[in-house]
Amino acid sequence: MDSIPVLTIDGPSGAGKGTVAQLLAHRLGYHLLDSGAVYRAAGLHSLNAGADLTDEQSVMASLQSMKAQFKPNPDGVQVLLNGVDVSLDLRTESTASAASKVAAMPHVRASLLDEQRCFRVAPGLVADGRDMGTKVFPDAHLKVFLSASPRVRAGRRAKQLKDKGIHVTLESLIQEIAARDERDSSREHSPLVAAHDALVIDSSDMAASEVVEQILTALQVEAG
Secondary structure (H helix, E strand, O other): OOOOOEEEEEOOOOOOHHHHHHHHHHHHOOEEEEHHHHHHHHHHHHHHOOOOOOOHHHHHHHHOOOOEEEEEEOOEEEEEEOOEEOOOHHHOHHHHHHHHHHHOOHHHHHHHHHHHHOOOOOOOEEEEEOOHHHHHOOOOOEEEEEEOOHHHHHHHHHHHHHHOOOOOOHHHHHHHHHHHHHHHHHOOOOOOOOOOOOEEEEOOOOOHHHHHHHHHHHHHHHHO
16 A cells, blocks of 8 residues: 555645645546545434534434445535535535534544545645645655635635535635634644655646646656
């Protein structure tokens, strides 16, 4: 398994990880892991099951009945929860908030670790998330930490939601992103931080294609 190359892309919500990861996976012919979808599935299932999202035991109990399937498609990944396609439901702000809360729970993270590592299959993997390079794939061949200003990230998120028919205000998104950043970066287990050996890229003023080219150049340097 260690011989199968992995490229990790970590960073906060709205930094452009998903788009960049998809483009890279396509360019390299690699598989794609959207780890956010894994945690969003867990958060959504916990919500639907009526779990107390402040109680780790309640969340863990609810996850016992979760049967999730992740199927790659042109848009990234199709997610089935107990046989029902919830791909669109995973993109709501309520699900994102629930995912951030359950992702802060160490036993939840441990229970989903093997699920994520199973995505590492030949010829290679592009993994996007919050702790891909620090926790899930610490031996990744290249680690990237992608950031952007909160307002830029909120604007990108608003456009994504609008394209899906979901309307929110920019200010409410900025507040939600700030709260999520605080939870993700301050949690005790697997906090959102750049790996010590990560390539840090601020994408605020960059197109996704420019970020991809910078990462591909770094890959060539690593290979050289």
